[in-house]
Amino acid sequence: MFLPDKELLISMYRKMRLIRRFEETGMEMHKLGLIRGYFHSYIGEEAVAVGACSALRRDDYIVSTHRGHGHCIAKGADIKRMMAELFGKASGYSMGRGGSMHISDRVTGNIGANGIVGGGIPLAVGVGMGIKLEQSDRVAVCFFGDGASNNGVFGESLNLAAIYRLPVIFMLENNCYAATTHVRETSTCTDLSERGGGYGVAGKNIFGNDPVEVCRTVLEAAEKARNGEGPSLIEAKTYRQYGHHVRDKGTYMPPQELEIWKSRDPLILIARSLEDAGIDTSEIQEIDREIERDMKNAVAYAKYSQEPSVEEFLREIQIYE
Amino acid sequence: MFLPDKELLISMYRKMRLIRRFEETGMEMHKLGLIRGYFHSYIGEEAVAVGACSALRRDDYIVSTHRGHGHCIAKGADIKRMMAELFGKASGYSMGRGGSMHISDRVTGNIGANGIVGGGIPLAVGVGMGIKLEQSDRVAVCFFGDGASNNGVFGESLNLAAIYRLPVIFMLENNCYAATTHVRETSTCTDLSERGGGYGVAGKNIFGNDPVEVCRTVLEAAEKARNGEGPSLIEAKTYRQYGHHVRDKGTYMPPQELEIWKSRDPLILIARSLEDAGIDTSEIQEIDREIERDMKNAVAYAKYSQEPSVEEFLREIQIYE
Amino acid sequence: MPRKLLYREALNEAIREEMRRDERVFILGQGIAARGGSYGVTRSLLEEFGPGRVIDTPIAEASITGLAVGAAIQGKRPIVEIMSIDFSTLAMDMMVNQAAKYPFITGGQGKVPMVLRTQGGADHGLSIQHSQSFEAFFYHVPGLKVVMPSTPYDAKGLLKTAIRDDSPVVFIEHKLLYETEGEVPEGEYTIPLGEAALRREGADCTVLSYSLMSLKSMQAAEILAGEGISCDVLDLRTLVPLDRKAILDSVKKTGRLVVVNEAVKRGSVASDIAAFAAEEAFDYLKAPILRVSGKITPIPYNAALEQACVPSVGEIVNAVKKVMES
Amino acid sequence: MPRKLLYREALNEAIREEMRRDERVFILGQGIAARGGSYGVTRSLLEEFGPGRVIDTPIAEASITGLAVGAAIQGKRPIVEIMSIDFSTLAMDMMVNQAAKYPFITGGQGKVPMVLRTQGGADHGLSIQHSQSFEAFFYHVPGLKVVMPSTPYDAKGLLKTAIRDDSPVVFIEHKLLYETEGEVPEGEYTIPLGEAALRREGADCTVLSYSLMSLKSMQAAEILAGEGISCDVLDLRTLVPLDRKAILDSVKKTGRLVVVNEAVKRGSVASDIAAFAAEEAFDYLKAPILRVSGKITPIPYNAALEQACVPSVGEIVNAVKKVMES
Ligand SMILES: Cc1ncc(C[n+]2csc(CCOP(=O)(O)OP(=O)(O)O)c2C)c(N)n1
Ligand SMILES: Cc1ncc(C[n+]2csc(CCOP(=O)(O)OP(=O)(O)O)c2C)c(N)n1
Numbered sequence A, B: 001m002f003l004p005d006k007e008l009l010i011s012m013y014r015k016m017r018l019i020r021r022f023e024e025t026g027m028e029m030h031k032l033g034l035i036r037g038y039f040h041s042y043i044g045e046e047a048v049a050v051g052a053c054s055a056l057r058r059d060d061y062i063v064s065t066h067r068g069h070g071h072c073i074a075k076g077a078d079i080k081r082m083m084a085e086l087f088g089k090a091s092g093y094s095m096g097r098g099g100s101m102h103i104s105d106r107v108t109g110n111i112g113a114n115g116i117v118g119g120g121i122p123l124a125v126g127v128g129m130g131i132k133l134e135q136s137d138r139v140a141v142c143f144f145g146d147g148a149s150n151n152g153v154f155g156e157s158l159n160l161a162a163i164y165r166l167p168v169i170f171m172l173e174n175n176c177y178a179a180t181t182h183v184r185e186t187s188t189c190t191d192l193s194e195r196g197g198g199y200g201v202a203g204k205n206i207f208g209n210d211p212v213e214v215c216r217t218v219l220e221a222a223e224k225a226r227n228g229e230g231p232s233l234i235e236a237k238t239y240r241q242y243g244h245h246v247r248d249k250g251t252y253m254p255p256q257e258l259e260i261w262k263s264r265d266p267l268i269l270i271a272r273s274l275e276d277a278g279i280d281t282s283e284i285q286e287i288d289r290e291i292e293r294d295m296k297n298a299v300a301y302a303k304y305s306q307e308p309s310v311e312e313f314l315r316e317i318q319i320y321e
Numbered sequence C, D: 001m002p003r004k005l006l007y008r009e010a011l012n013e014a015i016r017e018e019m020r021r022d023e024r025v026f027i028l029g030q031g032i033a034a035r036g037g038s039y040g041v042t043r044s045l046l047e048e049f050g051p052g053r054v055i056d057t058p059i060a061e062a063s064i065t066g067l068a069v070g071a072a073i074q075g076k077r078p079i080v081e082i083m084s085i086d087f088s089t090l091a092m093d094m095m096v097n098q099a100a101k102y103p104f105i106t107g108g109q110g111k112v113p114m115v116l117r118t119q120g121g122a123d124h125g126l127s128i129q130h131s132q133s134f135e136a137f138f139y140h141v142p143g144l145k146v147v148m149p150s151t152p153y154d155a156k157g158l159l160k161t162a163i164r165d166d167s168p169v170v171f172i173e174h175k176l177l178y179e180t181e182g183e184v185p186e187g188e189y190t191i192p193l194g195e196a197a198l199r200r201e202g203a204d205c206t207v208l209s210y211s212l213m214s215l216k217s218m219q220a221a222e223i224l225a226g227e228g229i230s231c232d233v234l235d236l237r238t239l240v241p242l243d244r245k246a247i248l249d250s251v252k253k254t255g256r257l258v259v260v261n262e263a264v265k266r267g268s269v270a271s272d273i274a275a276f277a278a279e280e281a282f283d284y285l286k287a288p289i290l291r292v293s294g295k296i297t298p299i300p301y302n303a304a305l306e307q308a309c310v311p312s313v314g315e316i317v318n319a320v321k322k323v324m325e326s
């Protein structure tokens, strides 16, 4: 059985903490008017992205969603360029053209976020097909939400991945909500992972706030995929600790529900694991300090980066004529 | 348990035989050039439509497919107007505008055929919602193929029907092929009915060439639906005894496969049931004679009906301006 | 004093009145029930009409639209809300191949009295997949009607008519109009589809537009008036059916035409109207027909870039001045 | 004697050559492998390239198109076949919101070198949902290229270029062209996107069209020549990028323009080109710009009705005569 070593635990903690702080900082900047558009925070779900990406190699792929900052960071994106993108700056991942919902990163194999709920799912199948054609042993992890699993491309794509035996891991982030709608209202089944079977993709349910459990499950799925045994569906049960986006107060989220999930906040759980593994608090405090510094730097970088030039933009879009 | 009486057996035989003869005649007419466009024969699958519609009331609805002649007849359509439509005549069900893939019939609750594979599935859900809003105890049977179950709207629609508990019976006609592609190549599961569970719709598998079994299963599903207990998914295993359409010779269909299925041809099976029920062959011969007469009349009606007027058509389409 | 309502309130009132008037009317969409819709259009309808007629849906644009089509065929009058017109791409088959075709298939016997309500337009940095203007897709499909109101008054009167219409209607709102205010009388009224509104009369040039761009066109006309150029400002309100007569009357009078819309210029409704005028009013034209439209590009996030993609009042002014030179 | 090929054979050769040339090229679609496609375009590719690169798919237009987008982003060069352009409605989101946008999102870093091959047009009584012409949808979307060849020569040369292009290309064939024959040289050649072909030169009127309508336009020009009217017949070949220069050159020369396409007139590409000419060549125009397009209706089944909906040679002739009167 898989047992994480100290190094892995620490690296997971670092990334989870970085995501948490990135989101907190971003929301602040949004409220200050420095970030516009939709901002979907990943707070409460950090263990899913970090657990999954910790099971991956750098040359593996991920496909992300509108709630994608966590995926970016987990796969190794540069938070300076992420923040710059949120600020709409030329140094951002999309040159300020995309904003929060459209960050992608070739270097770390992040195919990108998507403003269309479910839009990335078929793309992941295509990435899987590309890998298969190369006969390499890479894999693609496709992140998507409980809401996205109601979009028809979900079933279509699972089926395609199954019949072609593609190395795709469908990672369903069930955070209990699709915007303001509770998952109870959009499915009569308790487990969305049940949807895999009929398409020939074995489904599994896991507790998504424990990065170790997520990592272990994805490692298994990845091994299967690398061996040419095809796709997997993993439903990670987790919780969106804020409203759907910055401006959504989430008043429809029952306080008890939130409390229960806050009591199993992924950052609390990983901190406990670190403690159990005998890692020194001073080491952790040092990491936290580094993260604070990095966040500050990222904000400064974003702030002082240049706005994209309108003239240049208008010149560039002539390719569309 | 449901046991069909003689009357029901005879009426099922009559409709199945009529469908068989309608298709044979239609194919002949197509070869003669009197029918154009696609012509998808229902030969070999008669028991599905007839079994299902025998379980329905006249005021229940059906939603049909591109392979829809059998559904029409089973629900009680007028073969004269059907044949006239295939001949492109003004007296046809669509005034000669639709042809084979677009016959609908308000009188018998047939919402209509569809040239888009899977296109009818969400429509059936809407019909179910309409029924629910009226609080009536009608049901809607949605026919669709194995191929259509790979279209994303299948999963979406099953889920909608489940969460709203709609009186919709999803009748999957698994005839082993989607055009030239065997169902084995488009699904890794043996039973497509398994796809229901994950969406909260109980799936069932039946032998689709036995109209009694089909009728019994649909009766149960309909009772459930009429009682407000929601949708069902029924996979009827059957076989398309010809190529995909008139001009497709079906050379890719293995002869043994065809033979096996011909040995359990639905018309052979129903004839056996009639025999077992002690129904006189003379009675059956009389039915056959009536059907021959009706078919002749239908062809004559179609032949001698008027062509639609081009001028009138051009006037009428001004509503689209 | 005449009553004033916000655009979203006017829409809400239209839906409410029609739901009261006709129990066949129901509404479905994502977050439209308890939440009241992303832009507040359906607020408190749930309370009045209950969850049977005010229905939250999963994210399944194709099938919820298909549900509306099926229910309409069955005899109901559904309104389906697609949160953003960008997502209507997922419902295209249901609109184009099902809703639009069904009456034709049945020789006019089968009706599809449904409304697809949605919203488009760029702003707020919603960027690439939440800012588009796709009316041209629907405009091109025989069997669909297309309505794009610019004022609260029109929004209410046209939505009521759309709900009562027996054809599928694509009703497109603009995200920047929801909080605009305008006069809406207390009593019952409807506005027929296919009638443009002449917002301002002038002799020199016709400025033709719809939705948000009507407001910008009015601002442009005001500026131009200050420079001695008087414009007919024609707000189409419905794109299908198109008020050809109003267009021709105005163009024949002024001899000049500037067509304004927010959508990408290439293949836009503006192009179609320009082509129509070039075909039917050629002999009256004194100048080239100019289109002021969205830039041919996806809509970017950065505020300055975003604004550079959308027609501005200044661009409209300049276009009119340019045709005045001919 | 120069070699002659059928349109479908020319397409087949293009795919085969490109698959030999570049192992990143693969093709997927319904019934394209052993069966060789509905119109025989992909015949015997399976034998040469195997099931890894010639892939039969289930009926899942959205996701097989999305698969192509994803594979293209990953570095492959997929060709996805959608059996009929009528079904492309199911793949709209993948083309409009994914394929078209990805290069923009990544600041040009991410490329989407894919081709969506499909066919449209009315005939054979395929009727309402198998006869449509939807190029206007794709034409309106920045980031997509659109190619509609009318000859075997162009089909081959343009498809090869499309496969090598780094942008998503919508390659639209016509069901009535597959069995048409034309010269196709033995050797390797490609045709750049964005170059129209002047099929015939004349002085009186420009007849502009593409795909099947180019053939009909040539027939019309022949008839008109017999009556002393000489036409420039311009075959666009690619709609995006559009050969604006060729259009303007011809219109400026003749002063008259008739635009022909099979798609429904309202909101068509013909409208857009007419608008472009009314904007850019107004001062050269001697007559109204006429559009000869498909009737505004779903396509019916009955042969006479079906034919009444599609532009005929006679209609093109009449339109030219009409503009000659001005
Ligand atoms: C096709 C589509 N429909 C609707 C939306 C609007 N929308 C944005 S996020 C969202 C909820 C998505 O829920 P889920 O997939 O569970 O992801 P989560 O936000 O919970 O991470 C919705 C409805 C959209 N962007 N795309
Ligand atoms: C969306 C769509 N894709 C492809 C087609 C072409 N086509 C027509 S029938 C058919 C096969 C359908 O298979 P199935 O659903 O199993 O029905 P069957 O023909 O076996 O009754 C295909 C691919 C279509 N009409 N619509």
Ligand SMILES: [Mg+2]
Residues within 6 Å of the ligand: A145, A146, A147, A173, A174, A175, A176, A177, A178, A179
């Ligand atoms: Mg969610």
Ligand SMILES: [Mg+2]
Residues within 6 Å of the ligand: B145, B146, B147, B173, B174, B175, B176, B177, B178, B179
């Ligand atoms: Mg089948």
